[in-house]
Amino acid sequence: MTLTRLILRSSLLRAPPTTAIISASINLQSFSLHSQPSNPTFPVPVSSLAFSLAEEATAECRHRKHLPRIVPPLIVPGRPLGGGRPKRDPNLPDTISDLVEPRLSLHNRVQSLIHAGDIDNASAVARQSVFSDIRPTVFTCNAIIASMYRSQRYTDAIALFIYFFKQCNLIPNIVSYNYLIISYCENGEVDKALEVYQHIKENAPFSPSAVTFRHLTKGLIDAKRIDEAVNWLWKMLCGKSLSPNVTTYRMLIDAYFKAGRVDEAMEKFTKMVEAGLRVIPTYANKWFSELIENGKIVECEPILTKMGKSDPKPDAATYDIVIRALFGACDYETGLNLVQQMIRYGVGEWPVLKEYLLEQQQVNREGLHQPKAGSLAV
Known part of the structure; x- marks a missing residue:
């Protein structure tokens, strides 16, 4: 066993792990340097993983651990070679991603004037910006046109559309x-x-x-x-x-x-x-009232029954309108069927409707009106 190997073996046995690795690397490097041949044509490669301090070795290990295992490709499919964002089709309208930086500042300025009620000044700012380097986006144009429409200035709204999208060649x-x-x-x-x-x-x-x-x-x-x-x-x-x-x-x-x-x-x-x-109760009440006024009382029952088969159910006010109309036309049987629907669907009864049904029951008992069929038990 040579003297170099003995020194290397003793350093590995006595020193701690990190120090042993460093010492072994230093000894190997010195050994390789002394054992190079004199012929410069065939140089012997020297290891570059030699460290003088334990902190350097630890840092190198940590660095290599965090290196990516898969090197990303230099060219990504679908991305232009020059880098940056791909060019947008000039025949398509702006997207929300175009509303950035100076164009966003212009949009916010116009919106602030609109919210302050200064529509004419907002229109002037938007129209003048067409001739500057910061051209307005379609969202800014729509905002000022919408404000003109809401103010019932329909001619101005039409004129602004023609100005922005026909004369200035913005894309709507x-x-x-x-x-x-x-x-x-x-x-x-x-x-x-x-x-x-x-x-x-x-x-x-x-x-x-x-x-x-x-x-x-x-x-x-x-x-x-x-x-x-x-x-x-x-x-x-x-x-x-x-x-x-x-x-x-x-x-x-x-x-x-x-x-x-x-x-x-x-x-x-x-x-x-x-x-x-979905038919909201307010509109259903209005519609059934119109139908009853036009003499279509009998036709209300099948439509209301069909509405009750799906959710949301008609409310008690809708049933009240139709039931009163049927009772007024002496169609007690159909009216009672709707009352049973209300109970079956869990719609409930209005106190006013309950009083009306009790009155009709009292009238029936006194014999002032004869029902078509059935009784008026509530």
């Missing part, structure tokens, strides 16, 4: 078009609103929304073009796989009542119930 989104359509409708220019809808279908990179159809339906109804609102827009709603909502149904039903077309109104209300749309 569906919200921008919806404000333009409702502004045309409220301004009595329904035909222009229909032209905007046709333009969206043919040129926009998106489809009309349910709000678009609702605005057009309201505009046609206000223009007393109910048949066109039903036959054309209703067909387009179904063709676009957009389910008509409660607001659309209510607008059509109210328009039918105003035109005296009670049967069509009743048909649309029945469709709304069959579609499972």
Whole structure:
């Protein structure tokens, strides 16, 4: 055994683990340096893992432990070689990620002026920013157009849309078009609103929304073009796989009542119930009252029964209106069936309705009125 190996073995046995590793590394390095051949053409590689202090060895071990096991690729698929964000299609409207830094500051400034009621100054700031380096986003444009619409300045809202999106070549989104359509409708220019809808279908990179159809339906109804609102827009709603909502149904039903077309109104209300749309009690009470005033008392019972089969149930006020009308028409049997429905569904009875039923029971006992069938036991 050579002298070097003896020294190495003794250092490993006596020293602690970390110190032994350092000493062994130093001894090996010194041994390799002294045992290099004299020929420089074939140099012997020297180990670079030699440390002079225990802290350096510990730090190196800790560093190597935290190194990633898998080196990430230099080129990620789908990411441009130059780095940074990919370029956005200039034919598409702004997204929420574009509302950052100076453009966000501009948007907040315009919104602050709108909330302060200074709409004209907000409009001036938004219009002047088009010629600066910080062009407004579509959200800023929509905010000022919406404020003009809410202030019933429909002509100014239309003019701002034309300025931003036609003269200054900003790209509108569906919200921008919806404000333009409702502004045309409220301004009595329904035909222009229909032209905007046709333009969206043919040129926009998106489809009309349910709000678009609702605005057009309201505009046609206000223009007393109910048949066109039903036959054309209703067909387009179904063709676009957009389910008509409660607001659309209510607008059509109210328009039918105003035109005296009670049967069509009743048909649309029945469709709304069959579609499972929620009918709020306030509107149900109004609708049943309209139906009773037009002499459709008997038709109320099957519709109310169908409403009771789904949730949410009609409230006690709705039952009260229909039951009183049936009792007034001497249809006691149908009225009692509705009372039993109230008890079965757990709707409960109004104290006023209970008093009315007791009065009818007293009248029945005195023989002033004869019921069709059954008795009026509460």
